[in-house]
Amino acid sequence: MIEEFLSSSAEMTCRYGRQFASGLRSGEIISLIGQLGAGKTLFMRGITEFFNCADQLSSPTFPIFNIYQGSLAGEQVTLHHFDLYRIQSLHELEAIGFDEYLSSGYLSVVEWGDRFPEYASLYSATVSLEYDGDDRRRIIINHTSS
Numbered sequence: 001m002i003e004e005f006l007s008s009s010a011e012m013t014c015r016y017g018r019q020f021a022s023g024l025r026s027g028e029i030i031s032l033i034g035q036l037g038a039g040k041t042l043f044m045r046g047i048t049e050f051f052n053c054a055d056q057l058s059s060p061t062f063p064i065f066n067i068y069q070g071s072l073a074g075e076q077v078t079l080h081h082f083d084l085y086r087i088q089s090l091h092e093l094e095a096i097g098f099d100e101y102l103s104s105g106y107l108s109v110v111e112w113g114d115r116f117p118e119y120a121s122l123y124s125a126t127v128s129l130e131y132d133g134d135d136r137r138r139i140i141i142n143h144t145s146s
Contacts, residue, residue: 001143002140002143003140003143004139004140005141006136006138006139013039013043013046014043014046015046016043016046017042017043017044017045017047017049018046018050020043020046020125020141021050021051022050024047026077026106026107027105027107028107028108028125029102029108029123030107030110030113030124030125030126030127031113031114031123031126031127032044032109032110032111032113032126032129033113033114033127034128034129035130038129038130038131039129039139040111040129043127043139044081044111048068048070048079050072051071051072051107052071053070053077053079064084064086064087064096065080065081065083065096065101066081067081068081078106079108079109080106080109081109082101083111084111084112085111087115087116090116093116102122110123124144125141126142127139127140128141
């Protein structure tokens with residue numbers, strides 16, 4: 001199933017992230033793709049807001065990987081957030097334990113997930129953020145499994 005939304009502000013992009021998060025379950029792996037500045041981190045902020053993650057979200061481009069602790073309906077939620085922008089090779093990705101984190105059973109969101117197509121079959125959804133004018137973004141969500 002493919003869904004498409006238009007966002008005209010940072011807050012709206014966050015809101016779409018919160019809306020998207022409402023359907024996520026533990027163990028799902030989500031790929032966020034789009035050009036630099038297209039809104040991937042804003043969309044991710046909406047996901048962390050939905051799960052009441054207390055840590056302030058920042059783009060993990062420099063640390064590559066963040067773990068956020070949150071909750072939903074009184075249950076603890078652990079969220080893994082990857083940013084593969086600075087990863088140069090499959091060997092480097094494997095060296096940070098990417099496979100192990102993805103198979104941990106926790107919810108994982110991978111920015112720049114399209115950089116390593118070897119993992120594409122693991123994604124339960126791909127969220128593409130595209131420029132659609134100066135302040136507008138087109139958000140395309142492709143649910144690849146039920």
